[in-house]
Amino acid sequence: xxxxxxxxxxLSEAFHQVMAEDPTVIMxxxxxxxxxxxxxxxxxxxxxxxxxxxxxxxxGAHRVLDTPISETAYLxxxxxxxxxxxxxxxxxxxxxxxxxxFDPLLNQAAKFRYMFGGKTKTPLVIRTQFGAGFRAGAQxxxxxxxxxxxxxxxxxxxxATAYDAKGLMIAAxxxxxxxxxxxxxxxxxxxxxDVPERSYTVPLGEANIVVEGDDVTIVAIGRMVHFAIKxxxxxxxxxxxxxxxxxxxxxxxxxxxxxxxxxxxxxxVIVDEAYPRCGMAADIxxxxxxxxxxxxxxxxxxxxxxxxxxxxxxxxxDLYLPSPEKIVAAVRETVGAAQR
Amino acid sequence: xxLNRDDLMKAYRLMRVIRxxxxxxxxxxxxxxxxxxxxxxxxxxxxxxxxxxxxDDEDYIGSTHRGHGHCIAKGCDATAMMLELFARKDGxxxxxxGSMHIADFDKGMMGANSIVGxxxxxxxxxxxxxxxxxxxxxxVPFCGDGGSNQGGVLESLNLASVWKLPVVxxxxxxxxxxxxxxxxxxxxxxxxxxxxxxGMPGIQVDGFDxxxxxxxxxxxxxxxxxxGGPTLIEVKVGRFFGHHEGDSQTYRAKDEVAELRRDHDCLxxxxxxxxxxxxxxxxxxxxxxxxxxALVDRAVEVARASDPPEPAALFQNVYVSY
Numbered sequence: 001x002x003x004x005x006x007x008x009x010x011l012s013e014a015f016h017q018v019m020a021e022d023p024t025v026i027m028x029x030x031x032x033x034x035x036x037x038x039x040x041x042x043x044x045x046x047x048x049x050x051x052x053x054x055x056x057x058x059x060g061a062h063r064v065l066d067t068p069i070s071e072t073a074y075l076x077x078x079x080x081x082x083x084x085x086x087x088x089x090x091x092x093x094x095x096x097x098x099x100x101x102f103d104p105l106l107n108q109a110a111k112f113r114y115m116f117g118g119k120t121k122t123p124l125v126i127r128t129q130f131g132a133g134f135r136a137g138a139q140x141x142x143x144x145x146x147x148x149x150x151x152x153x154x155x156x157x158x159x160a161t162a163y164d165a166k167g168l169m170i171a172a173x174x175x176x177x178x179x180x181x182x183x184x185x186x187x188x189x190x191x192x193x194d195v196p197e198r199s200y201t202v203p204l205g206e207a208n209i210v211v212e213g214d215d216v217t218i219v220a221i222g223r224m225v226h227f228a229i230k231x232x233x234x235x236x237x238x239x240x241x242x243x244x245x246x247x248x249x250x251x252x253x254x255x256x257x258x259x260x261x262x263x264x265x266x267x268x269v270i271v272d273e274a275y276p277r278c279g280m281a282a283d284i285x286x287x288x289x290x291x292x293x294x295x296x297x298x299x300x301x302x303x304x305x306x307x308x309x310x311x312x313x314x315x316x317x318d319l320y321l322p323s324p325e326k327i328v329a330a331v332r333e334t335v336g337a338a339q340r
Numbered sequence: 341x342x343l344n345r346d347d348l349m350k351a352y353r354l355m356r357v358i359r360x361x362x363x364x365x366x367x368x369x370x371x372x373x374x375x376x377x378x379x380x381x382x383x384x385x386x387x388x389x390x391x392x393x394x395x396d397d398e399d400y401i402g403s404t405h406r407g408h409g410h411c412i413a414k415g416c417d418a419t420a421m422m423l424e425l426f427a428r429k430d431g432x433x434x435x436x437x438g439s440m441h442i443a444d445f446d447k448g449m450m451g452a453n454s455i456v457g458x459x460x461x462x463x464x465x466x467x468x469x470x471x472x473x474x475x476x477x478x479x480v481p482f483c484g485d486g487g488s489n490q491g492g493v494l495e496s497l498n499l500a501s502v503w504k505l506p507v508v509x510x511x512x513x514x515x516x517x518x519x520x521x522x523x524x525x526x527x528x529x530x531x532x533x534x535x536x537x538x539g540m541p542g543i544q545v546d547g548f549d550x551x552x553x554x555x556x557x558x559x560x561x562x563x564x565x566x567x568g569g570p571t572l573i574e575v576k577v578g579r580f581f582g583h584h585e586g587d588s589q590t591y592r593a594k595d596e597v598a599e600l601r602r603d604h605d606c607l608x609x610x611x612x613x614x615x616x617x618x619x620x621x622x623x624x625x626x627x628x629x630x631x632x633x634a635l636v637d638r639a640v641e642v643a644r645a646s647d648p649p650e651p652a653a654l655f656q657n658v659y660v661s662y
Contacts, residue, residue: 026472062472068502073495076461077468080479083450084400084469103492107455108462115441116451117434118657152658176660205662252662 005195008188010162011051014169015089017199019059022087025173027055028065028074029091029127036066048093049129049188071101075126079109079178082124087173092128095144095182109178110153124178125169131184131223131273132321138309141317143222143274146283148180149251155179155204156251160225162193164248167202175204184223191226205252209261213243216267216331219258219284220244224271224303224322231327240335250280258284259292266297267334271322276304301330343554348620349628351393351550355385355607356632358409361418362581364636365408365425369585373644374425378439381409383580386606387512388413390553391480391573394561400448400466402459402481404512405440406579407452410482415447422639428646435649436657448477456517457483457490460509464496467505467564478506478564486517488531497538497572506564508557509572512547514579519591535572547577548604551613578604 005013019025033056034045046053056064067074071092078090092098098105109122132141149156155177159165165183172179210225211232220228225246232242243261247253262268268288272281281302288300303322311317343351362382368374381388384406392401392413403410411421416432424431425439432442443451450466453459463481470477487493488511500507511531515522528534535542541563545556553575560571578600582589589597614620 024473065503068495068498070495070499072492073461073464073499076458076492076496077465077499080400080402080450080462080465081469081472082465083445083462084466085473086469088465101492103455103458104461108453108458111441112443112451113657113660115433115437116443116445117432117436119433119443120445121660155659155662177662 002194003197004192005162006189006192007159007162007165007183008051010166010195011169011183012054013195014166015052015055016058018170018173019055019063021199024085025087025089026063026065026081027052027089027091028067028078030067030069030093032091033061033064033066047091049185051188052091071097072104075101076104076108078124078126079104079122082109082122082178083112083120087123089125089127089173092126094140095128095130096139096142098144098147105148105154105178105180106151110151113177114153121176122178123176125172125181126178127181127183129185130182131186132310132317133186135312135314135317137312141310145180145182145250146274146279149280149283150278153178154251155249156182157204157249158182158222159248160191160222160246162191162195164202164208166195167200168204168248170199171201171204174201179204182222187223202248204249205254206248207254207257208246208248209257210244210246211242213241213265215241215265216243216269216334217258217261217265218242218244218269218271218327218331220246220271221250221280222273224273227322227324228271228327230324231331234324234328235331240331242331255287255291258288262288262292263295266295268296269301269303269327269330269334271303271327273305273322276302276307279304298334298336301334303327303330345620347393348614349624351389351554352610352614352620352625353628353632354389354413355550355610356629357418357635358382358385358388358412359607360632360636361412361422362408364640366581366585368640375427376438378425378585379406379583380579380581380585381406383600383606384512384514384547384577385409386550386553386610387510387547387575387577388482390550391508391510391557393554394558395448395478395480397446397448398475398477400450400463400477400479402450402463402479403452404459404482404484404487405452405454405456406484407442408439411442411444411449411452414449416444416449418635419639419642422643423646426643426646427648428643429649429653430646434653436653457487457493459483460487460493460496464500464505464507467500467507468503471505476565478508478561480508480510480561482510482512484517485511485513485515485522485526485531486520488534489525497534497540497570500570501539504569506567507570508560508564509570510557511572511574512577513574514577516579516583516591518583530574532572532574538572540570540572542572542574544574544576547575548606548609550606550610
């Protein structure tokens with residue numbers, strides 16, 4: 001019997017389970033409960049989109065900590081606490097805000113194990129929302145995960161299903177390295193699938209072959225996985241069989257699964273919501289060009305937004321984002337069927 | 341905390357070891373045997389030792405780019421430190437940290453830090469861990485006058501106060517952020533003036549006087565340990581050397597360093613006080629001086645003769661698992 005949950009519910013279940021099983025797990029962030037010190041009700045918001053609602057009531061204000069709007073201080077404190085016996089889950093409301101507080105991750109958490117000669121570990125999860133589609137404009141819509149994947153010492157997780165969101169979150173909290181966990185704000189309610197009630201993990205560094213196929217490999221990240229599925233259904237009607245790979249974690253990146261697929265299909269389309277320059281599409285493209293060139297029967301195609309900030313006007317934002325139609329067009333080009 | 345004879349001997353020994361260590365590091369650096377950069381703590385010894393005398397291995401400190409003194413005061417092994425500065429495989433961080441990134445978590449030393457002010461939020465986190473885990477440990481971030489102007493440091497003062505954490509913020513004001521005078525860059529004049537704005541007590545002490553630092557730190561650390569929340573201490577000090585070794589120091593007054601060494605040497609002041617009060621004898625202190633020199637001689641000898649890391653170390657310890 002399927003147990004269909006939204007990504008929102010799946011994540012909430014993961015938080016309840018990891019906090020119940022390990023008393024060293026704490027959570028902090030801005031308004032993750034809400035109403036702190038205010039005359040009205042506590043847990044007023046449960047996070048700006050309600051993902052953490054109910055946790056403070058269950059686990060108390062000493063484990064679910066609302067913070068002042070001071071991202072550098074509390075992300076830094078989360079990093080320090082991770083070296084001192086806790087497993088903090090710190091929420092950075094939107095990844096765009098990383099502009100004010102990068103140092104605790106860039107120069108501290110990412111470097112400790114290496115520069116201190118292996119003498120400490122920093123078991124930390126930073127949760128953050130990313131992605132366009134909410135008409136939120138240039139400062140609340142970015143997909144900045146390539147910035148983090150660029151940095152040795154950090155791990156980067158981007159779930160595309162509710163099942164993966166729960167399993168990857170539990171794995172991230174139990175992991176002994178700093179993990180940045182990217183949650184697409186549109187997907188909380190847009191995505192739902194079968195989620196077991198028990199606590200389980202999805203290992204970091206293992207891609208998911210979402211759909212098997214023979215003619216072209218589509219690597220898609222986050223919400224783009226669902227766009228790729230729509231595109232593949234259309235293409236199937238045209239007799240083009242797509243294999244869709246969701247890396248699930250971009251650091252570590254499961255290069256092997258991507259290369260094995262391209263070895264069979266000979267064609268690669270990468271769909272990514274991040275900016276095209278120095279992004280994941282460019283990175284995966286370079287890996288395949290370097291290690292799988294012999295298998296390629298057509299040039300690699302990237303489906304990404306243009307290299308522009310994210311516009312506010314709905315008409316422009318829709319134009320900005322990749323779409324199933326754009327993926328269909330790119331796949332047709334790689335199989336030499338653009339005129340079909 | 342009352343200081344008995346053993347405490348006084350310990351305090352003097354730690355301060356002297358720091359002084360000798362730093363002077364030898366300068367010599368070794370100038371001779372080209374230490375790679376990178378070094379920022380020397382000489383002149384500020386009474387601050388690190390006056391504070392850390394109150395701390396155990398379970399208590400945490402965060403440090404700065406000028407971190408050797410904090411390491412020694414917190415109990416890090418001087419030989420392992422010297423090996424690290426020499427980039428040797430048996431160094432405290434196996435030669436992968438160096439002077440500005442030296443840490444020893446077994447001693448509660450969370451690391452020197454080459455990002456100005458960055459250790460302050462980290463130490464706030466260590467204090468949060470202590471409070472959450474029900475421990476009576478405290479965290480002491482050391483920070484300079486330059487770091488006192490960093491946004492993350494100001495946020496950390498507020499956060500520690502809001503969460504009422506066991507933190508003692510120690511601002512070592514040596515008068516200069518690199519070349520820039522604190523009198524110009526700290527808008528409120530004295531850093532201690534910022535304490536009331538963050539809802540915590542502030543104390544300013546003479547950092548050349550070990551006893552003044554020790555007393556102020558003792559009260560603040562007791563308060564933090566007993567759940568009273570954070571305190572800000574501004575320690576007024578002066579550095580005997582430049583920002584980094586090799587700094588021409590043309591921004592300083594002509595006789596400034598000579599005056600510091602003559603009138604404000606914390607070791608001389610300490611000796612005068614304890615000998616004057618007949619707490620320790622001059623010969624006991626001279627013996628400590630000789631031991632400190634022997635310790636540092638030995639550390640340098642071992643460091644010079646040791647091996648660099650193996651090439652494989654380049655790839656090790658990026659992650660716990662990947």
